[in-house]
Amino acid sequence: MATLTDNPLLSAGALEALIRSGGEPDWLAEERRAALRTFDATPWPTERDEAWRYSDLKRFAVDGLEPTDGPDDDAVSDRIRMRMTDSDAEGILVHKNGRTIERQLAVREAGVLVTDLRTAVTEHEDLVREHLYAAVDAHAGKYHALNAAFWRDGTFVYVPKNVEVELPLGAFTSADRGGLSMGRTLIVVEDNAKVTFLDEYTSDTFDARLFHGAVTELVLGPGAKVRYLALQNWGRNVAHMQRVAAKLDRDARLESLTVSVGGDAARAEVESTMQGPGSESEMLGLYFGDEGQHFDQFTVQHHEADHAFSDVLFKGAVRDASHSVYSGVIIVDEGAQKTDAYQTNRNLLLDDDSEAVSIPQLQIGANDVRCSHGSTTGPVPEDQRFYLMSRGMPPEVAEHLLVTGFLYEVMSRVTLPKAAEYVERVVQAKLGVPGVKEKL
């Protein structure tokens, strides 16, 4: 059995150096130290842990990796430049190996804050202090604590009451060398405010192995509307561990999309807590594994309040000895009556070497609720393949169409056309559709 082991570089001394380098306030230093204590006291997950049973744990190992505090080259890559232009964003940060290397902040709406998280700690201390670590508990697990203690760079977004940010904001996280990096995103959206955030992880493939830990905390005030898109398209030498957690106050609405296509292995944990009545969380996910990739997704729809709605739709395809895991749970607390919660996972197996595991679960503590879950896993329907081929399409073209058609159910629900187009191109490039790669 594979076991994960400690990394001596994640030491108290290293943490103190990190705290000093940022000139961080005491409360944050204390939070980090407490997280490190939890980290040290918590065993690494094993295959015996339900939440990790089907994961390829060793691919998320951090031992032997050196925490990085910056890239070899501070330049923003062409790939990211293109994405910055294409995404129409009015506020963009670029992080690379733990350092924020670019800030393009032309946000027009008054009072909106977009900055890197370490700057925010000093410049907007009260706001950060109030919300940091609130949506993702630093002590809830080994990797939670790891990130909470050692996060180095990240993004902070604050949208005040009633402000609607028209164009997207975004962060591009990148790397040009291996090691261990940990980033954190905190997005606070006040009452009836509105924002879209693109969180992209992308790099060219380089020699050494990189582990990147990403945590996103989304705090939605009453009536807030947030669209959040996490697009993981790392080079093939990267292990990506991401947790996206949202807290939704009364009548808030979140639309999230989590895409996993890059890297060697990626785990995406997406959690929404409906804390206020009338809140709504639509959680979409898409993954496409090839060449031995391992994608692991985990969703939590936690209904604390009554009359709230949540809907998970995660769809994925695997081929060339790749693996995917989906597990998800709907938790309805006692008293969360009139909950509407749905969870769907569908997997397409493109060959016999690949595997998709799907484990939907319900934990329902209220009696007047509407909840359903469903999952399917199977190959491309033979009758569809034959039909397309009978029109003259070679098998590979038929497969392109069937995979993109399968994922369309997710893509058609993404309300951000430009981002949706980009995701489609990324998937098509992976599929080998001619002429697409050049346009990325």
Next chain:
Amino acid sequence: MSENRLEIRNLHARIAGGVDILKGVDLTVPAGEVHALMGQNGSGKSTLAKVMAGDPAYEITDGDILIDGESVLEMEPDERARAGLYLAFQYPVEVPGVSIANFLRLALNARRDEDDEIGVMEFYTKLQGAVKELDWDESIIERNLHEGFSGGEKKRSEILQLLVLEPKYAILDETDSGLDVDALKVVAHGVNAARGDAFGALVITHYQRLLNYIVPDRVHVMAEGRVITSGDKELAMELDDKGYDWIKNEVASGAAPA
């Protein structure tokens, strides 16, 4: 004699591992002609159609299928299509998330050289022409392939594809079933629009009424996995009148040609 024909020789086929469903089918459709294929439920018409198109669910145990003199037995379904064969399915398949326009563009490009993709304008002109020919609303091309289509709409879609892809030989498997008279006329009009010296069709139907609109050059009758007799268009009318037991008796007694 011209080689331009679709030819089935002594064809035997079965579901992989099962017993033969087709038990020696002989049938030839010369280019420029439209033939009708009739027969009772379960006589093997759809099996014949799908076997010709290369459905991997079936295996051929004997005989041959030839397009213009070339055997297609070793060809995959897509190669047969590119060689000029088209099957309008009795039960067209739904393909979620794939629009008709995108699908047909890719299907057309699959027939062309890689560096000779059809131009956007040329494609839409062609597609819209076909949509018009079928008296259909233009918005149909953005719908996903057969997703939520009514039975009649699916049949119409099969003819739309036929008009766009312009095959040499088409097999229409009960494209008339489930159509109201207006839709039937539209479908017949579509097939007649494709008619010409370079086009041959095998029209599978249970109903004489279709043959009023698509007048066949020959009529073949299938029973128990074989073509038991063939005749001219009058045969379809007689069949309509007298039924399949009559024709089986005629063949058995030697009154009709076997």
